[in-house]
Each structure stands twice: as C-alpha cells, then as structure tokens.
Amino acid sequence: MSAALAPGAFRPPRDVWGPFARAAKALDRNSLVVLDARVADLHPRVKSICRKRAGAVVLLSAGERTKTLSALGRILVDGAGLNRGGTLVAVGGGTVGDVSTVAAHLIKRGVRLIHVPTTLLAAVDSSLGGKGAIHSSAGGLTIKNAAGAFHYADACWICPELFESLPDVARRQGAIEAWKMAASLSAPTWNRWRRARPTETQLIREARRLKALVCRADPYEQTGHRRVLNFGHTFGHVVESLTQFRVPHGDAVGMGMLCALDVGRATGITPESVAREVEGVLVERAGVKGRAALGRALSLATPSRVARLLAADKKAGPNESVRMVLLRRVGAWEVRGIDQTLWRGLLRTWMNGARP
Ligand SMILES: NC(=O)c1ccc[n+]([C@@H]2O[C@H](COP(=O)([O-])OP(=O)(O)OC[C@H]3O[C@@H](n4cnc5c(N)ncnc54)[C@H](O)[C@@H]3O)[C@@H](O)[C@H]2O)c1
Numbered sequence: 001m002s003a004a005l006a007p008g009a010f011r012p013p014r015d016v017w018g019p020f021a022r023a024a025k026a027l028d029r030n031s032l033v034v035l036d037a038r039v040a041d042l043h044p045r046v047k048s049i050c051r052k053r054a055g056a057v058v059l060l061s062a063g064e065r066t067k068t069l070s071a072l073g074r075i076l077v078d079g080a081g082l083n084r085g086g087t088l089v090a091v092g093g094g095t096v097g098d099v100s101t102v103a104a105h106l107i108k109r110g111v112r113l114i115h116v117p118t119t120l121l122a123a124v125d126s127s128l129g130g131k132g133a134i135h136s137s138a139g140g141l142t143i144k145n146a147a148g149a150f151h152y153a154d155a156c157w158i159c160p161e162l163f164e165s166l167p168d169v170a171r172r173q174g175a176i177e178a179w180k181m182a183a184s185l186s187a188p189t190w191n192r193w194r195r196a197r198p199t200e201t202q203l204i205r206e207a208r209r210l211k212a213l214v215c216r217a218d219p220y221e222q223t224g225h226r227r228v229l230n231f232g233h234t235f236g237h238v239v240e241s242l243t244q245f246r247v248p249h250g251d252a253v254g255m256g257m258l259c260a261l262d263v264g265r266a267t268g269i270t271p272e273s274v275a276r277e278v279e280g281v282l283v284e285r286a287g288v289k290g291r292a293a294l295g296r297a298l299s300l301a302t303p304s305r306v307a308r309l310l311a312a313d314k315k316a317g318p319n320e321s322v323r324m325v326l327l328r329r330v331g332a333w334e335v336r337g338i339d340q341t342l343w344r345g346l347l348r349t350w351m352n353g354a355r356p
C-alpha cells in the first residue's frame with residue numbers, strides 16, 4: 001500500500017496487533033532496531049529476536065534525557081549502515097519513539113519507520129501521528145521538543161504482551177492521554193468510558209481511532225485542527241520543565257488540563273458545569289492528580305519563569321499571548337490567545353493548590 005509513498009510521508013495508520021515474535025518476522029538485515037534498554041531487560045526474548053534478525057540494535061535508556069542530540073547521534077551512527085530502503089524499528093515508549101522518529105527522518109534523508117510501542121502512552125498517542133522531537137537546553141531551562149520532524153510510520157506493531165511489565169504509574173500516563181482525546185474530541189466515547197471503565201485494549205483502540213481522524217484532517221499541523229491534541233499541554237509542558245521532568249508527561253498533561261479548564265472558565269468559554277464534570281471524571285476515573293499535586297509541581301514557578309517557558313513553547317501566539325485549547329463542552333473545543341494578565345492571575349491560586 002505504502003510502496004509508492006516516500007518514507008515518512010503521511011499515510012493512515014497501519015496497526016498490526018499480535019505477539020512481537022510474529023510481527024518481527026518482517027525484520028531483515030536492512031533494519032535497525034532502537035530498543036528501550038529496560039524493555040530489553042524485562043523481555044529478553046525481544047532482545048534476542050532483534051539481535052538475530054536485524055542488522056543492528058541500539059539500546060537506549062529511556063526517559064526525557066534520551067530526547068537529546070547525543071542519543072540521536074548514537075542512532076545516526078548505526079543508521080549509517082542502513083541502505084536506502086532500510087527500516088528503523090523503534091521498540092519502546094514515547095521517548096525512544098520520539099528520538100527514533102527524528103533519526104528515521106534524517107538517515108539517508110528518510111527511511112521507513114515502524115513503531116513498536118511498549119508503554120500505554122506510546123500505544124495510545126505518540127506512536128501515531130508522525131511527530132518526533134528532541135529537547136534543547138538554554139539558560140538553565142530545558143525547552144521541551146525544541147527541534148523535531150514529521151515522519152509517519154509505515155506500520156505500528158501493537159504487541160499486548162509487552163505491556164504486562166508496565167508499572168501502574170506508566171499505565172496512568174497512557175490512560176490520561178487517552179482520556180484527553182475523549183474529553184476534547186468525542187462526547188460519546190467520554191460518556192461510555194465514564195459509565196464503565198474501559199479496558200486498556202479499548203483505550204488503545206479508541207484513542208488511536210480518534211487521533212487518526214485528527215491527523216488525517218491535518219497531517220502536518222497546517223490547518224490548526226491538530227492543535228486540539230495539545231489540550232492540557234500548554235501548562236503541562238510548563239510543569240514538566242519546572243520539575244525537570246520529575247512529573248511524568250501524562251501526569252503533567254492531566255494537571256495542564258485542569259489549568260485549561262480554569263482558563264476556559266475565566267474566559268467564559270468553558271461553562272462551570274462542564275469544567276466541574278470534566279475535572280471530577282479526570283480525577284476519579286483517569287487518575288489525574290488533583291489541585292494539591294499541581295500546587296506542589298508549581299512550587300518553583302515564578303511568573304517570569306513561566307512566561308519564558310510559554311514564550312519558548314511552539315504554542316506562543318502574538319504579543320506575548322499563548323494559544324490554548326479550551327473546551328466549549330465535552331467533545332467541542334476552540335483555540336484562544338490568552339494574555340499574560342489572565343494566566344498570571346490564576347497562577348497564584350494554582351500554586352496554593354486551590355481551584356480558582
Ligand atoms: N510524538 C508524539 O506525538 C507524542 C505524543 C505524546 C507524548 N509524546 C512524548 O512521549 C514521551 C513520554 O513517553 P512515555 O510515557 O512512554 O515515556 P518513556 O519512553 O520515558 O517510558 C517511561 C518508562 O517506562 C519504561 N518502559 C517502557 N516500556 C516498558 C515496559 N513494557 N515495561 C516496563 N517499563 C517500560 C521506560 O524504560 C521508561 O523508564 C514524552 O517525551 C512526550 O513528549 C510524544
């Protein structure tokens with residue numbers, strides 16, 4: 001199907017569900033596997049299959065520190081051994097997936113990419129949609145996803161046995177991103193999940209379906225439609241940066257959604273009843289940490305540090321405003337430019353662990 005498309009060009013997702021050993025029969029010597037080192041330890045069979053079948057295997061320690069130039073450089077060194085027509089296979093969570101996506105874009109000006117998500121977050125979100133990025137550091141602040149590329153995967157192998165070793169904290173990160181998509185994109189999904197807790201397979205299938213629709217409508221973030229995926233991410237990225245990533249991505253996005261609900265109320269876009277319902281369900285069902293955790297996460301915040309982080313973010317708007325995704329109701333959203341006075345007023349209350 002994708003033979004005529006350049007490697008990395010937009011294509012609808014091709015999901016292959018089943019055991020890793022079965023999917024990996026497609027590996028050949030002209031493939032490079034980038035493998036999360038922890039996954040290699042926890043799933044030795046995966047490591048041995050990759051070593052046996054692929055041309056080379058790069059082991060990376062996952063985590064935000066792997067989204068750096070030095071990790072990218074390690075992949076590029078081994079990637080030089082791929083021929084054009086080669087394939088990079090990223091086996092890991094969102095951090096290994098993101099740096100591998102950039103590498104796949106650069107090696108030979110673009111090689112085929114296959115994602116094998118091993119965290120729930122990667123399965124519901126980061127392994128779909130073509131985006132990869134690394135961070136940069138400037139003036140003591142890490143700028144999240146400062147440099148990146150769009151490079152769509154040829155396929156995604158979803159191997160449920162790989163998720164069995166995930167700790168609860170990692171499961172929560174993925175669940176929060178999936179609930180984010182339901183809140184912003186689909187009232188029917190939201191209501192179904194609210195009534196009966198979804199299984200992880202349901203979270204993966206439905207979140208991927210919702211995200212795929214958004215990416216199809218706006219594959220390269222040109223029409224603005226794709227911005228909806230940033231719901232919760234404006235202040236989520238601030239939380240991640242201020243805590244030096246001690247608060248993991250999903251938890252930070254969860255807190256960022258609470259901030260977005262407050263900004264939505266303050267601008268009159270999110271009705272109070274919607275904000276209350278969404279916050280309640282996110283905290284009780286999706287595992288989003290509440291107000292006290294947000295206050296702790298922001299304990300090192302000052303208005304000027306937050307302003308610097310927001311300005312460095314790709315979502316910065318004109319005249320020092322920041323573009324935010326706000327909910328009109330569940331499943332309906334809009335983007336608004338928020339000026340500094342508004343969020344500065346809310347920041348104090350957030351830092352006190354209270355709801356404005
Ligand atoms: N590209 C995108 O569209 C997109 C979307 C959402 C998030 N992201 C990015 O994804 C990243 C977060 O991804 P993540 O939450 O997967 O983090 P991660 O890659 O750091 O993985 C979290 C931890 O889980 C471990 N792990 C991975 N698989 C495991 C398994 N099967 N069993 C046990 N442990 C396992 C990892 O070694 C790591 O310690 C962030 O950098 C975020 O910006 C990207």
Ligand SMILES: [Zn+2]
Pocket residue numbers: 125177233249253
């Ligand atoms: Zn995210």
